[in-house]
Amino acid sequence: MHAEPNDGTALGADSAAVATLSDSELTELEAQWRAANYLTVGQIYLMANPLLREPLRPEHVKPRLLGHWGTSPALNLVYTHLNRVIKARDLDAICIWGPGHGGPAVLAGSWLDGSYTQTYPDITRDEAGMVRLFRQFSFPGGVPSHVAPETPGSIHEGGELGYSLSHAYGAALDNPDLLVTCVIGDGEAETGPLAASWHSNKFLDPVHDGAVLPILQLNGYKIANPTVLARLPEQELDELLRGYGHHPLHVTGSDPHAVHRAMAHTMDRALDMIAAIQRSAREEHAIDRPRWPMIVLRTPKGWTGPREVDGVPVEGTWRAHQVPLAEVRDNPGHLRQLEGWMRSYRPEELFDEHGRPREQVLACLPQGERRLGANPHANGGLFTRELPVPPLEKYAVEVDKPGTNLHEPTRVLGDLLEQVMEDTAERRDFRIVGPDETASNRLQAVYKATGKAWEAEVLPTDEHLVRGGRVMEILSEHTCQGWSEGYLLTGRHALFSCYEAFIHIVDSMVNQHIKWLRTTRRLPWRAPIPSLNYLLTSHVWRQDHNGFSHQDPGFVDHVLNKSPEAVRVYMPPDTNTLLATADHVLRSRDYVNVVVAGKQPCFDWLTLDEALGHCARGAGIWDWAGTEDGTREPDVVLACAGDVPTQEALAAADLLRRHLPDLAVRVVNVVDIARLLPAEEHPHGMPDSEYDALFTRDKPVIFAYHGYPWLIHRLAYRRAGHPHLHVRGYKEEGTTTTPFDMVVRNDLDRYRLVMDVIDRVPGLAVRAAAVRQEMADTRTRHHSWIREHGVDLPEVADWTWPH
Known part of the structure; x- marks a missing residue:
């Protein structure tokens, strides 16, 4: 394989020639990349002897090997080349790392640029810090194997396959000076969310928004299968990406020297195109939708790792996805192969006698807040x-x-x-x-x-x-x-x-x-x-x-x-x-x-002041709606949460007031659903004493709820009054019908609530049998009425709260 940038026609780009790397710049970039690869392997495997000052022994290796090597070399390449252009152009940039478990690569880059030590001072940028960096990775009490909130410079969880590109566009909106690079794994590119998010470029305003530079990383494989986009012929893939409205620039190869030169050329080309698009929109007031650049990066999965293990191909195959050498502690051959692999990066050239990165490794790194691990946009608060x-x-x-x-x-x-x-x-x-x-x-x-x-x-x-x-x-x-x-x-x-x-x-x-x-x-x-x-x-x-x-x-x-x-x-x-x-x-x-x-x-129930007080409480008694007289406990509590359930509960309270005037009814409305939880389970939860005072410990509670009724039971199951709690809510009964018929179908209607009260208040079933029968008859009449008239009963449609 070879590395070759293919940038086609540079729509909107400057006509100036793109500078090529000097030999010294190439040497510096390769040193930084090798150092990042070395640190990546070390995080996956080692818990001691980080600089290989002595021959590698089994006890230097972690007892459980967890991590993902396959995607990491390409991520290290992107991190390295972003460092170069950020420093050279003084860019304000962040990167969204889409591939699921590229954590060790991003941690390596952050450790090298010093932002990791700045964030975690105990992980020093020397041999002692390298030991801690290695040991903590995918280790109890340490850090995850993917890019995570703990990772400086990250706003994207590495396990969120499919969301990287939409996250990148969200970050660029209203950030006119920000460059958001987004690395998209070819496995991730198969997801529906990622496929839809390519269209985000139709919403990016080059005047008020920043730029997004997608980098589609094609290494050919997921966990155990080839990826769709990597198996497309380059022309077909190019046509697909152009159809999405992008201008794809291709970098393909396995020879490090050639890939570095091609990547540098292509990054410069893409950034020149972005600068031209923004200048055209902001200074020349161009109104045509721009064709934003993107990069297609094809490199082998597990690049620079073991080519074969136990006679089976690894580099460039799905076997490189996670841990290429899985039996290092127990297999002397694997242990020797790991040591050879790590020494192939020539760590003595990369780190000094104290384990600090040498000047050559640091030469292309940006400083201060320009570092990818220190950019404040990735700590948006x-x-x-x-x-x-x-x-x-x-x-x-x-x-x-x-x-x-x-x-x-x-x-x-x-x-x-x-x-x-x-x-x-x-x-x-x-x-x-x-x-x-x-x-x-x-x-x-x-x-x-x-x-x-x-x-x-x-x-x-x-x-x-x-x-x-x-x-x-x-x-x-x-x-x-x-x-x-x-x-x-x-x-x-x-x-x-x-x-x-x-x-x-x-x-x-x-x-x-x-x-x-x-x-x-x-x-x-x-x-x-x-x-x-x-x-x-x-x-x-x-x-x-x-x-x-x-x-x-x-x-x-x-x-x-x-x-x-x-x-x-x-x-x-x-x-x-x-x-x-x-x-x-x-x-x-x-x-x-x-x-x-x-x-x-x-219906409007509360004034603004009442609403503010009610929201502050989260749940409360609407005394104007009930029939408590303050001399005795209520006979029943009518509770409600949600706008339609509240209307039905209050209409039921009205019916009870008219038909059973001696019944003491309390009406409780819940606006903050978490209030139903115990205080020890949620910050908004009620102590038992408060809950019991509101709902009682032993009186029937008829709860009209907006959603599935079992949620209320789950939230309140530990309360003393739970055996007396009866919840009405949505139970998967629906169709295109009248508003009131929806609540009737799900037994949430006012008549059903009155029947529930009669059924559950001790001694009321016999005394209020006629009332219950009237409620049931009204429900029957409702079914006939809507089928004849197509609208709800007049007493329902015209109901208001009595005054």
Whole structure:
């Protein structure tokens, strides 16, 4: 094989010739690369004798060999060449390391440039520090084998296959001077999220945003199989990438000298093209969508490692994926081969007698915050500014009497978000993302302040499409999530608005982000970042057009399974409570906040002051809705969480007030779902004494809940009153039907709740048999009515809270 840059026609690039490496520069780059490879192998294998000052013995080798060699040499190559161009051009740059387990390579680069020691002073840049660097890797009490929150300069978890490119674009948005290089593994490139994220280049504004330089690393294999893109002929792959709107530059080879020269030439070419694109847009006001460069890097898997082990090919095959020599402690032949492999990098030329990198190794390294491991953009909390959320009084709806007037909660929220957009117009650190649903979710007021980001063709019939817009829509929840995470991790604010049923698409992505947040909370050098805020609307109870396929409220179950310190779930029951909730989550740090709120007309229950107090409590008694007189305990508690369940619970309370006036009913609304957990299990959880005072220890609790009923049981199962808890919620009954029929189908309706009260309050079943029968008859009449008239019963459709 040979190394040859193939850059085709340089669209938009400078016409100046690209400088080639001098012999001294080549020597320096190769020394840095060899040092990184040596450190990578050492991390995988060694726990002592890091500089091979004596022959390698079994006790120098870790008892458990964990790590991934196959992808690492190419990552070391990229790290080395990024160092060169960052120093030569004084670039502000970070890198997203996509290949799953390239951790030892990135740690090696960070140790060499000194940023690792700066972050962890005990891992010194000498022999003693090298021992600690080696020993900690994939070792109990140490660091993971992949790039992780503990890795300086990282904003991307190495295990998150498929998300690297969308993270890179999210980091580049509104960062006009930042270069975000993104290494994409060819295994990762087979995932759906990565395939969709290639289209992010249609949303990158060369005036206001930074640049993303994708590097597709093709080493040919995944764990045990060839990769699709690596087996495509170069021309077919080139056509595919051009079809995505990129200008691919190819580097192919296995000879280190030739690959270094080709990589340097190609990096320079790509950066010249990027500079020309930005200059054309910013100074000459070019409006054509640019064709951004990218690099296709083909090198052997496990490059420079053992070519054969036990007579079987390793380098350039899937066998190099993890640990090429797996029996080093027990097989003398493997031990000798490991020592020969490590000595092939000539460590005596790379490190001095104290184990410090020699001057030749450090010659091309940038300094200070220009180092990849020290760039503050990769510790985004350092840049975070308070989001200017305006006073809520301007947007709050008046509530003279609860349950009389109706508003669309998310439409009112849209007015507030418009002002946030307006107030961040110059600083550009707030974005709204979603899959084609901003207007559908009633947030279209934001278009008065900013349009939708769009760099592709615009037709006369289009609306709100602008270059540099800060609303981003693409029908890929994965890409929306990746953009949001990259934006937040570099210190800016975002809101992800989505239909409730389809946010499940990003289950694994939010799982990884929550794990990231949990880990960073334990790293004092990581500054808190803005929270990942979901607004889930078009929810399960109001799918009048879409029906059963759009009905799934289970995302909150998934989130509440995760680290309690990092997750919050809110279900505001009306407009003012949504405003109060939004104000809180938009100002918060280091959380994943899930806010579930409807977009359809909803009764106003609380004034703004009442809503603020209710949100501060998270759960509370609505005394105006119940019939307690303060002289005795309630006979029953009607609890509710979510806008539609709250309406049904209050309508049930109204029915009980009219039909069973002597019954003492307490109404409890829960807006912060985690309040139901014990205090020792979640920071927002209630102590038993508070829970018992609110829900009682022994009275029936009929709980109308927005989602799957078993979640409430799981949260409250340890409470003394749990045997008396009966939950109504969504139970996978749905279709395209009327709003009230949806709650009837799932036994969440007001009549069913009244029947539950009668069934569960001791002594009431006989005394209130006639009332129960009336409730059941009304449900039967409802079924006939909607089939004849197509709308809900008048007493349901016209109901308001009595005054």
